[in-house]
Amino acid sequence: MKQLKTLLVDDEYSAIEGLAIRLEAFSQIEVVGYARNVTEALALISKTEPDLIFLDIEMPGQSGFELIKQLQPETCPAIIFVTAFHQYAVQAFEVRALDYLLKPVKKERLAEAIARVAVNLDIGSSKQHMLEVADIIQTGDAAGLADTAPAYRIEQEKLVIQDGHHPAQLIPYREIVWIDAAGDYMCVHTSTETFVMRARMKSLINDVLPDGFLRIHKSTIVNLQYVVKLEPLMNSEYNLVLTNQKSLKVSRTYSRQLKLSLCGIRSD
Template sequence: MKAIIIDDEKRARHLLSNLIIEHCRSITDIKEAADLKTGVDLIKSEKPDIVFLDIEMPNQSGLEILEYFSGQIDFKIIFVTAYNQYAIEAFKLSAIDYLLKPVDITELKEAVTKAKEAIEANNLSQQLSKLRDSLKQLSIDKIALEIPKGILFASHNDIVYFEADGMYTNVQLAEGKQKTICKPLKHFVEQLSKNAMFFKCHRSYFINLKYVEELVKDDGDYLLMSNQKRIPISKSKRDQFLIVVKETFL
Protein backbone atom coordinates (compact mmCIF):
# COMPACT_ATOMS: atom_id res chain seq x y z
CA MET A 1 0.00 0.00 0.00
CA LYS A 2 0.97 3.63 -0.54
CA ALA A 3 0.64 6.30 2.14
CA ILE A 4 0.96 10.08 2.38
CA ILE A 5 1.65 11.95 5.62
CA ILE A 6 0.40 15.56 5.74
CA ASP A 7 1.77 17.48 8.73
CA ASP A 8 3.36 20.93 9.03
CA GLU A 9 5.89 19.63 11.59
CA LYS A 10 8.85 17.98 9.87
CA ARG A 11 9.84 16.05 12.99
CA ALA A 12 6.31 14.68 13.40
CA ARG A 13 6.23 13.55 9.77
CA HIS A 14 9.55 11.76 10.03
CA LEU A 15 8.65 10.15 13.35
CA LEU A 16 5.37 8.78 11.99
CA SER A 17 7.10 7.66 8.80
CA ASN A 18 9.69 5.71 10.78
CA LEU A 19 6.99 4.06 12.91
CA ILE A 20 5.11 3.01 9.78
CA ILE A 21 8.25 1.59 8.15
CA GLU A 22 9.10 -0.39 11.28
CA HIS A 23 5.68 -1.64 12.32
CA CYS A 24 3.37 -1.54 9.28
CA ARG A 25 5.01 -3.68 6.63
CA SER A 26 1.94 -3.60 4.39
CA ILE A 27 2.78 0.04 3.61
CA THR A 28 5.71 0.05 1.20
CA ASP A 29 5.64 3.61 -0.19
CA ILE A 30 5.47 6.74 2.01
CA LYS A 31 5.47 10.36 0.86
CA GLU A 32 5.21 13.55 2.90
CA ALA A 33 3.66 17.01 2.59
CA ALA A 34 4.06 20.02 4.86
CA ASP A 35 0.65 21.64 4.21
CA LEU A 36 -2.82 20.69 3.09
CA LYS A 37 -2.67 22.18 -0.43
CA THR A 38 0.60 20.38 -1.24
CA GLY A 39 -0.82 17.22 0.30
CA VAL A 40 -3.97 17.39 -1.84
CA ASP A 41 -1.87 17.81 -5.00
CA LEU A 42 0.22 14.83 -3.91
CA ILE A 43 -2.91 12.75 -3.28
CA LYS A 44 -4.19 13.50 -6.78
CA SER A 45 -0.88 12.63 -8.43
CA GLU A 46 0.19 9.64 -6.30
CA LYS A 47 -3.19 7.97 -5.64
CA PRO A 48 -2.37 6.73 -2.10
CA ASP A 49 -4.28 4.05 -0.22
CA ILE A 50 -4.00 5.82 3.15
CA VAL A 51 -3.56 9.50 4.10
CA PHE A 52 -2.35 10.36 7.60
CA LEU A 53 -3.69 13.88 8.06
CA ASP A 54 -2.75 16.31 10.85
CA ILE A 55 -5.66 18.42 12.06
CA GLU A 56 -3.83 21.38 13.58
CA MET A 57 -1.83 23.13 10.86
CA PRO A 58 -1.08 26.89 10.72
CA ASN A 59 -2.83 27.87 7.48
CA GLN A 60 -5.48 25.23 6.99
CA SER A 61 -7.03 22.66 9.29
CA GLY A 62 -6.82 19.09 8.12
CA LEU A 63 -10.61 18.99 8.39
CA GLU A 64 -10.72 21.32 5.38
CA ILE A 65 -9.73 18.43 3.15
CA LEU A 66 -13.49 17.97 2.74
CA GLU A 67 -13.50 21.10 0.56
CA TYR A 68 -11.14 19.49 -1.98
CA PHE A 69 -13.01 16.21 -2.38
CA SER A 70 -16.70 16.85 -2.82
CA GLY A 71 -17.57 13.40 -4.14
CA GLN A 72 -16.41 9.85 -3.54
CA ILE A 73 -12.80 9.31 -2.50
CA ASP A 74 -10.66 6.22 -3.01
CA PHE A 75 -8.23 6.54 -0.10
CA LYS A 76 -8.59 6.01 3.64
CA ILE A 77 -8.16 9.05 5.91
CA ILE A 78 -6.57 8.60 9.34
CA PHE A 79 -6.62 11.90 11.21
CA VAL A 80 -3.75 12.73 13.56
CA THR A 81 -4.30 15.18 16.43
CA ALA A 82 -2.62 16.41 19.59
CA TYR A 83 -5.50 17.92 21.52
CA ASN A 84 -8.68 18.70 19.60
CA GLN A 85 -11.12 16.97 21.94
CA TYR A 86 -14.29 17.95 20.08
CA ALA A 87 -12.89 16.74 16.76
CA ILE A 88 -12.08 13.44 18.48
CA GLU A 89 -15.66 13.26 19.72
CA ALA A 90 -16.84 13.78 16.14
CA PHE A 91 -14.62 11.00 14.87
CA LYS A 92 -15.85 8.59 17.53
CA LEU A 93 -19.45 9.30 16.58
CA SER A 94 -18.80 8.61 12.90
CA ALA A 95 -16.26 5.80 13.32
CA ILE A 96 -13.63 7.93 11.59
CA ASP A 97 -10.13 6.71 12.38
CA TYR A 98 -7.74 8.98 14.26
CA LEU A 99 -4.45 8.80 16.13
CA LEU A 100 -3.44 10.86 19.14
CA LYS A 101 0.00 12.45 19.30
CA PRO A 102 2.40 11.10 20.39
CA VAL A 103 1.39 8.17 18.23
CA ASP A 104 1.03 4.86 20.03
CA ILE A 105 2.45 1.90 18.08
CA THR A 106 -0.46 -0.43 18.92
CA GLU A 107 -3.03 2.17 17.89
CA LEU A 108 -1.12 2.85 14.68
CA LYS A 109 -1.08 -0.83 13.76
CA GLU A 110 -4.79 -1.18 14.54
CA ALA A 111 -5.66 1.90 12.45
CA VAL A 112 -3.64 0.63 9.48
CA THR A 113 -5.21 -2.84 9.76
CA LYS A 114 -8.71 -1.31 9.78
CA ALA A 115 -7.81 0.87 6.83
CA LYS A 116 -6.51 -2.13 4.89
CA GLU A 117 -9.72 -4.06 5.59
CA ALA A 118 -11.85 -1.11 4.45
CA ILE A 119 -9.81 -0.77 1.26
CA GLU A 120 -10.02 -4.49 0.48
CA ALA A 121 -13.76 -4.40 1.11
CA ASN A 122 -14.04 -1.32 -1.11
CA ASN A 123 -15.81 0.42 1.77
CA LEU A 124 -14.47 3.97 1.41
CA SER A 125 -17.32 5.77 -0.30
CA GLN A 126 -19.17 6.73 2.89
CA GLN A 127 -16.35 8.10 5.05
CA LEU A 128 -16.66 11.73 3.88
CA SER A 129 -20.45 11.75 4.25
CA LYS A 130 -20.07 10.18 7.70
CA LEU A 131 -17.66 12.87 8.78
CA ARG A 132 -19.86 15.63 7.40
CA ASP A 133 -22.91 14.18 9.17
CA SER A 134 -20.99 13.86 12.41
CA LEU A 135 -19.71 17.45 12.35
CA LYS A 136 -23.21 18.62 11.47
CA GLN A 137 -24.56 16.73 14.49
CA LEU A 138 -21.98 18.33 16.75
CA SER A 139 -22.86 21.77 15.40
CA ILE A 140 -26.26 21.47 17.10
CA ASP A 141 -24.66 22.38 20.43
CA LYS A 142 -21.12 23.31 19.42
CA ILE A 143 -19.67 26.09 17.34
CA ALA A 144 -16.57 25.93 15.14
CA LEU A 145 -13.95 28.56 15.99
CA GLU A 146 -11.20 28.94 13.40
CA ILE A 147 -8.00 29.35 15.41
CA PRO A 148 -4.43 29.57 14.02
CA LYS A 149 -3.70 25.90 14.68
CA GLY A 150 -6.94 24.55 13.26
CA ILE A 151 -10.56 24.50 14.36
CA LEU A 152 -11.72 24.50 17.97
CA PHE A 153 -15.19 23.05 18.50
CA ALA A 154 -16.55 24.88 21.51
CA SER A 155 -19.75 23.95 23.29
CA HIS A 156 -22.31 26.74 23.39
CA ASN A 157 -22.41 26.29 27.16
CA ASP A 158 -18.69 27.02 27.43
CA ILE A 159 -18.90 30.45 25.78
CA VAL A 160 -19.33 33.38 28.18
CA TYR A 161 -19.53 36.14 25.58
CA PHE A 162 -18.41 37.37 22.17
CA GLU A 163 -16.77 40.80 21.94
CA ALA A 164 -16.35 42.74 18.68
CA ASP A 165 -12.82 43.81 17.82
CA GLY A 166 -13.07 45.48 14.42
CA MET A 167 -13.43 42.73 11.84
CA TYR A 168 -12.32 40.20 14.46
CA THR A 169 -14.18 38.74 17.46
CA ASN A 170 -12.79 37.90 20.87
CA VAL A 171 -14.46 34.80 22.30
CA GLN A 172 -14.33 34.46 26.08
CA LEU A 173 -14.56 30.85 27.26
CA ALA A 174 -15.75 29.66 30.65
CA GLU A 175 -12.40 28.09 31.51
CA GLY A 176 -10.82 31.55 31.39
CA LYS A 177 -9.24 31.33 27.94
CA GLN A 178 -9.91 33.88 25.23
CA LYS A 179 -9.69 33.19 21.49
CA THR A 180 -9.48 35.81 18.75
CA ILE A 181 -11.34 34.69 15.64
CA CYS A 182 -11.03 36.16 12.14
CA LYS A 183 -14.79 36.70 11.85
CA PRO A 184 -16.91 39.77 12.67
CA LEU A 185 -19.36 39.65 15.57
CA LYS A 186 -22.23 39.58 13.08
CA HIS A 187 -21.11 36.10 11.97
CA PHE A 188 -21.70 34.62 15.44
CA VAL A 189 -24.93 36.55 16.03
CA GLU A 190 -26.36 35.02 12.85
CA GLN A 191 -24.98 31.55 13.64
CA LEU A 192 -26.54 31.47 17.11
CA SER A 193 -29.72 33.36 16.28
CA LYS A 194 -31.89 30.38 17.23
CA ASN A 195 -30.22 29.82 20.60
CA ALA A 196 -32.34 31.60 23.20
CA MET A 197 -29.47 31.70 25.69
CA PHE A 198 -27.49 34.21 23.62
CA PHE A 199 -28.43 37.89 23.64
CA LYS A 200 -26.94 40.89 21.85
CA CYS A 201 -26.96 43.46 24.63
CA HIS A 202 -24.74 46.01 22.89
CA ARG A 203 -23.34 46.62 19.40
CA SER A 204 -20.01 45.18 20.58
CA TYR A 205 -21.21 42.32 22.80
CA PHE A 206 -23.13 39.08 22.33
CA ILE A 207 -23.52 37.33 25.67
CA ASN A 208 -24.52 33.94 27.09
CA LEU A 209 -27.30 34.58 29.59
CA LYS A 210 -26.13 31.59 31.59
CA TYR A 211 -23.15 33.62 32.82
CA VAL A 212 -24.96 36.84 33.75
CA GLU A 213 -24.86 37.42 37.52
CA GLU A 214 -26.47 40.82 37.82
CA LEU A 215 -28.03 43.73 35.95
CA VAL A 216 -26.51 46.81 37.58
CA LYS A 217 -28.24 50.19 37.27
CA ASP A 218 -25.44 52.49 38.30
CA ASP A 219 -23.75 55.17 36.21
CA GLY A 220 -25.07 53.60 33.04
CA ASP A 221 -26.57 50.12 32.98
CA TYR A 222 -24.23 47.15 32.69
CA LEU A 223 -24.29 43.38 33.10
CA LEU A 224 -21.94 41.75 35.58
CA MET A 225 -20.78 38.44 34.21
CA SER A 226 -19.64 35.42 36.24
CA ASN A 227 -15.98 36.30 35.55
CA GLN A 228 -16.67 39.81 36.93
CA LYS A 229 -16.48 41.40 33.50
CA ARG A 230 -18.71 44.47 33.22
CA ILE A 231 -20.53 44.49 29.90
CA PRO A 232 -22.55 47.54 28.89
CA ILE A 233 -26.18 47.11 27.93
CA SER A 234 -27.73 49.62 25.54
CA LYS A 235 -30.78 51.54 26.70
CA SER A 236 -32.62 50.26 23.65
CA LYS A 237 -31.79 46.69 24.69
CA ARG A 238 -32.61 46.85 28.41
CA ASP A 239 -36.36 46.31 28.12
CA GLN A 240 -35.82 43.52 25.62
CA PHE A 241 -33.28 41.95 27.99
CA LEU A 242 -35.81 41.94 30.85
CA ILE A 243 -38.41 40.31 28.62
CA VAL A 244 -35.95 37.62 27.49
CA VAL A 245 -34.92 36.93 31.10
CA LYS A 246 -38.57 36.61 32.16
CA GLU A 247 -39.37 34.23 29.30
CA THR A 248 -36.22 32.15 29.82
CA PHE A 249 -35.85 31.93 33.58
CA LEU A 250 -39.12 32.93 35.26
Protein backbone atom coordinates (compact mmCIF):
# COMPACT_ATOMS: atom_id res chain seq x y z
CA MET A 1 0.00 0.00 0.00
CA LYS A 2 1.22 3.49 -0.83
CA GLN A 3 2.11 5.86 1.98
CA LEU A 4 -0.75 7.90 3.38
CA LYS A 5 -0.06 11.63 3.37
CA THR A 6 -1.07 12.58 6.90
CA LEU A 7 -1.81 15.89 8.60
CA LEU A 8 -1.84 16.37 12.39
CA VAL A 9 -4.18 19.06 13.75
CA ASP A 10 -4.09 19.91 17.46
CA ASP A 11 -3.72 23.17 19.38
CA GLU A 12 -1.32 21.54 21.86
CA TYR A 13 2.20 21.16 20.49
CA SER A 14 3.00 18.41 22.97
CA ALA A 15 0.06 16.37 21.61
CA ILE A 16 1.26 16.81 18.03
CA GLU A 17 4.81 15.90 19.01
CA GLY A 18 3.72 12.80 20.93
CA LEU A 19 1.48 11.55 18.13
CA ALA A 20 4.17 12.20 15.51
CA ILE A 21 6.64 10.09 17.49
CA ARG A 22 4.13 7.23 17.75
CA LEU A 23 3.39 7.42 14.02
CA GLU A 24 7.07 6.90 13.19
CA ALA A 25 6.48 3.21 13.91
CA PHE A 26 4.05 2.97 10.96
CA SER A 27 5.79 2.87 7.59
CA GLN A 28 2.54 3.54 5.72
CA ILE A 29 2.19 6.97 7.35
CA GLU A 30 3.92 10.03 5.90
CA VAL A 31 3.35 13.09 8.06
CA VAL A 32 3.23 16.05 5.68
CA GLY A 33 2.34 18.83 8.08
CA TYR A 34 1.15 20.11 11.46
CA ALA A 35 -1.53 22.67 12.24
CA ARG A 36 -2.52 24.33 15.51
CA ASN A 37 -5.96 25.62 14.42
CA VAL A 38 -8.55 25.39 11.67
CA THR A 39 -7.13 28.26 9.60
CA GLU A 40 -3.68 26.66 9.47
CA ALA A 41 -5.23 23.27 8.74
CA LEU A 42 -7.24 24.56 5.77
CA ALA A 43 -4.12 26.12 4.25
CA LEU A 44 -2.16 22.89 4.67
CA ILE A 45 -4.98 20.75 3.29
CA SER A 46 -5.06 22.91 0.15
CA LYS A 47 -1.28 22.69 -0.19
CA THR A 48 -0.63 19.03 0.65
CA GLU A 49 -3.94 17.27 -0.24
CA PRO A 50 -3.59 14.73 2.60
CA ASP A 51 -5.17 11.28 2.59
CA LEU A 52 -5.64 11.29 6.36
CA ILE A 53 -6.07 13.83 9.16
CA PHE A 54 -5.62 13.16 12.87
CA LEU A 55 -7.92 15.86 14.20
CA ASP A 56 -8.42 17.36 17.66
CA ILE A 57 -11.91 18.64 18.50
CA GLU A 58 -11.62 21.42 21.08
CA MET A 59 -9.35 24.13 19.67
CA PRO A 60 -9.33 27.93 20.04
CA GLY A 61 -11.57 29.75 17.59
CA GLN A 62 -13.07 26.85 15.63
CA SER A 63 -13.47 23.19 16.49
CA GLY A 64 -12.51 20.10 14.54
CA PHE A 65 -16.14 19.68 13.50
CA GLU A 66 -16.11 23.16 12.02
CA LEU A 67 -13.05 22.21 9.97
CA ILE A 68 -14.95 19.28 8.46
CA LYS A 69 -17.86 21.55 7.54
CA GLN A 70 -15.49 23.61 5.39
CA LEU A 71 -14.26 20.62 3.38
CA GLN A 72 -15.91 19.29 0.26
CA PRO A 73 -17.25 15.79 0.98
CA GLU A 74 -15.96 14.38 -2.32
CA THR A 75 -12.40 15.48 -1.53
CA CYS A 76 -12.46 15.15 2.26
CA PRO A 77 -9.53 13.15 3.66
CA ALA A 78 -10.15 10.26 6.01
CA ILE A 79 -10.65 11.62 9.54
CA ILE A 80 -9.48 10.14 12.83
CA PHE A 81 -10.48 12.25 15.82
CA VAL A 82 -8.00 12.42 18.69
CA THR A 83 -9.42 14.05 21.81
CA ALA A 84 -9.45 13.94 25.60
CA PHE A 85 -13.26 14.03 25.70
CA HIS A 86 -15.54 11.04 25.11
CA GLN A 87 -18.74 13.14 24.91
CA TYR A 88 -18.15 14.04 21.26
CA ALA A 89 -18.09 10.43 20.12
CA VAL A 90 -21.65 10.38 18.81
CA GLN A 91 -21.17 13.59 16.83
CA ALA A 92 -17.91 12.24 15.40
CA PHE A 93 -19.70 9.07 14.39
CA GLU A 94 -22.40 11.09 12.62
CA VAL A 95 -19.83 12.77 10.33
CA ARG A 96 -18.39 9.32 9.64
CA ALA A 97 -14.94 9.70 11.13
CA LEU A 98 -13.10 6.44 10.66
CA ASP A 99 -12.13 6.29 14.33
CA TYR A 100 -12.28 8.19 17.60
CA LEU A 101 -9.20 7.95 19.81
CA LEU A 102 -9.03 9.14 23.40
CA LYS A 103 -5.87 10.78 24.71
CA PRO A 104 -3.42 9.46 25.69
CA VAL A 105 -3.50 7.28 22.59
CA LYS A 106 -2.44 3.69 23.10
CA LYS A 107 -0.19 2.10 20.47
CA GLU A 108 -2.62 -0.79 19.96
CA ARG A 109 -5.57 1.54 19.29
CA LEU A 110 -3.45 3.67 16.97
CA ALA A 111 -2.51 0.57 14.97
CA GLU A 112 -6.16 -0.45 14.75
CA ALA A 113 -7.20 3.02 13.56
CA ILE A 114 -4.53 3.07 10.84
CA ALA A 115 -5.59 -0.40 9.71
CA ARG A 116 -9.14 0.91 9.31
CA VAL A 117 -7.93 3.76 7.15
CA ALA A 118 -5.95 1.35 4.99
CA VAL A 119 -8.98 -0.87 4.47
CA ASN A 120 -11.30 2.03 3.66
CA LEU A 121 -8.97 3.81 1.27
CA ASP A 122 -8.03 0.56 -0.45
CA ILE A 123 -11.68 -0.13 -1.29
CA GLY A 124 -12.32 3.53 -2.05
CA SER A 125 -15.17 3.77 0.40
CA SER A 126 -14.07 6.46 2.85
CA LYS A 127 -14.53 9.59 0.73
CA GLN A 128 -17.59 8.15 -1.00
CA HIS A 129 -19.11 7.37 2.39
CA MET A 130 -18.54 10.95 3.55
CA LEU A 131 -20.28 12.17 0.40
CA GLU A 132 -23.26 9.85 0.97
CA VAL A 133 -23.66 11.02 4.56
CA ALA A 134 -23.46 14.68 3.52
CA ASP A 135 -26.27 14.07 1.04
CA ILE A 136 -28.34 12.36 3.72
CA ILE A 137 -27.88 15.25 6.16
CA GLN A 138 -28.83 17.82 3.50
CA THR A 139 -31.94 15.94 2.34
CA GLY A 140 -33.04 14.78 5.79
CA ASP A 141 -33.24 11.17 4.60
CA ALA A 142 -33.10 9.39 7.96
CA ALA A 143 -33.75 6.03 6.34
CA GLY A 144 -30.64 6.48 4.21
CA LEU A 145 -28.56 7.14 7.31
CA ALA A 146 -29.93 4.02 8.97
CA ASP A 147 -28.83 1.96 5.97
CA THR A 148 -25.21 3.00 6.50
CA ALA A 149 -25.19 2.56 10.29
CA PRO A 150 -23.41 -0.12 12.30
CA ALA A 151 -25.15 -3.20 13.62
CA TYR A 152 -24.50 -5.26 16.71
CA ARG A 153 -24.82 -8.89 17.75
CA ILE A 154 -23.97 -11.24 20.58
CA GLU A 155 -20.94 -13.52 20.42
CA GLN A 156 -20.11 -15.63 23.47
CA GLU A 157 -19.20 -13.25 26.33
CA LYS A 158 -18.57 -10.19 24.20
CA LEU A 159 -20.53 -7.36 22.65
CA VAL A 160 -19.59 -7.17 18.99
CA ILE A 161 -19.89 -3.88 17.13
CA GLN A 162 -19.70 -4.24 13.36
CA ASP A 163 -20.50 -1.61 10.75
CA GLY A 164 -19.74 -3.51 7.56
CA HIS A 165 -16.70 -1.37 6.66
CA HIS A 166 -14.46 -1.55 9.76
CA PRO A 167 -13.05 -4.58 11.56
CA ALA A 168 -15.35 -5.81 14.31
CA GLN A 169 -14.81 -4.48 17.82
CA LEU A 170 -15.25 -7.12 20.52
CA ILE A 171 -15.88 -5.81 24.03
CA PRO A 172 -16.13 -8.31 26.91
CA TYR A 173 -19.34 -7.70 28.83
CA ARG A 174 -17.45 -7.81 32.13
CA GLU A 175 -15.40 -4.77 31.00
CA ILE A 176 -18.43 -2.59 30.17
CA VAL A 177 -19.02 -0.15 33.04
CA TRP A 178 -21.97 1.82 31.70
CA ILE A 179 -23.72 2.73 28.46
CA ASP A 180 -25.38 6.03 27.66
CA ALA A 181 -27.49 7.08 24.73
CA ALA A 182 -27.89 9.97 22.33
CA GLY A 183 -30.74 9.28 19.94
CA ASP A 184 -30.10 6.03 18.09
CA TYR A 185 -26.43 5.97 19.10
CA MET A 186 -24.85 4.39 22.17
CA CYS A 187 -21.58 5.20 23.92
CA VAL A 188 -20.24 2.01 25.48
CA HIS A 189 -17.83 2.89 28.29
CA THR A 190 -15.15 0.62 29.72
CA SER A 191 -12.72 1.77 32.40
CA THR A 192 -10.28 2.94 29.72
CA GLU A 193 -12.13 3.52 26.44
CA THR A 194 -15.41 4.59 24.87
CA PHE A 195 -16.90 2.81 21.85
CA VAL A 196 -19.75 4.07 19.70
CA MET A 197 -22.48 1.97 18.15
CA ARG A 198 -25.84 2.51 16.53
CA ALA A 199 -28.54 0.76 18.55
CA ARG A 200 -31.63 1.42 20.61
CA MET A 201 -31.58 1.31 24.38
CA LYS A 202 -34.58 -1.00 24.56
CA SER A 203 -33.04 -3.51 22.17
CA LEU A 204 -29.77 -3.56 24.09
CA ILE A 205 -31.32 -4.20 27.47
CA ASN A 206 -33.97 -6.67 26.23
CA ASP A 207 -32.15 -8.63 23.54
CA VAL A 208 -28.40 -8.18 23.84
CA LEU A 209 -26.91 -7.52 27.25
CA PRO A 210 -26.69 -10.40 29.77
CA ASP A 211 -27.97 -10.40 33.35
CA GLY A 212 -26.20 -7.88 35.54
CA PHE A 213 -26.94 -4.88 33.35
CA LEU A 214 -29.80 -2.64 34.41
CA ARG A 215 -31.45 0.44 32.99
CA ILE A 216 -31.39 3.30 35.51
CA HIS A 217 -32.61 6.13 33.30
CA LYS A 218 -34.22 6.50 29.89
CA SER A 219 -30.73 7.08 28.48
CA THR A 220 -28.45 5.04 30.78
CA ILE A 221 -27.60 1.39 31.46
CA VAL A 222 -25.10 0.30 34.14
CA ASN A 223 -23.20 -2.87 34.91
CA LEU A 224 -24.26 -3.51 38.52
CA GLN A 225 -20.87 -5.01 39.38
CA TYR A 226 -19.35 -1.51 39.18
CA VAL A 227 -21.86 0.20 41.50
CA VAL A 228 -20.44 1.27 44.86
CA LYS A 229 -23.22 3.41 46.40
CA LEU A 230 -26.54 5.21 45.96
CA GLU A 231 -26.99 8.79 47.12
CA PRO A 232 -30.66 9.78 47.68
CA LEU A 233 -32.02 12.89 46.01
CA MET A 234 -35.49 14.41 45.93
CA ASN A 235 -38.62 12.63 44.66
CA SER A 236 -37.30 9.06 44.94
CA GLU A 237 -34.41 9.78 42.62
CA TYR A 238 -30.77 8.89 43.32
CA ASN A 239 -27.22 9.49 42.24
CA LEU A 240 -25.45 6.24 41.51
CA VAL A 241 -21.68 6.20 42.03
CA LEU A 242 -19.47 3.76 40.14
CA THR A 243 -16.08 2.36 41.08
CA ASN A 244 -14.38 4.97 38.88
CA GLN A 245 -16.23 7.74 40.82
CA LYS A 246 -18.49 8.45 37.85
CA SER A 247 -21.87 9.69 39.11
CA LEU A 248 -25.04 8.84 37.17
CA LYS A 249 -28.61 9.89 37.83
CA VAL A 250 -31.21 7.23 38.62
CA SER A 251 -34.72 8.28 37.66
CA ARG A 252 -37.71 7.49 39.83
CA THR A 253 -39.05 5.08 37.20
CA TYR A 254 -36.10 2.73 37.62
CA SER A 255 -35.07 3.33 41.25
CA ARG A 256 -37.13 0.54 42.83
CA GLN A 257 -35.85 -2.14 40.46
CA LEU A 258 -32.31 -0.91 40.97
CA LYS A 259 -32.55 -1.21 44.76
CA LEU A 260 -34.02 -4.71 44.48
CA SER A 261 -31.29 -5.77 42.07
CA LEU A 262 -28.51 -4.37 44.25
CA CYS A 263 -29.93 -6.16 47.29
CA GLY A 264 -29.86 -9.38 45.32
CA ILE A 265 -26.22 -8.88 44.39
CA ARG A 266 -25.17 -7.97 47.96
CA SER A 267 -26.90 -11.07 49.37
CA ASP A 268 -25.24 -13.49 46.92
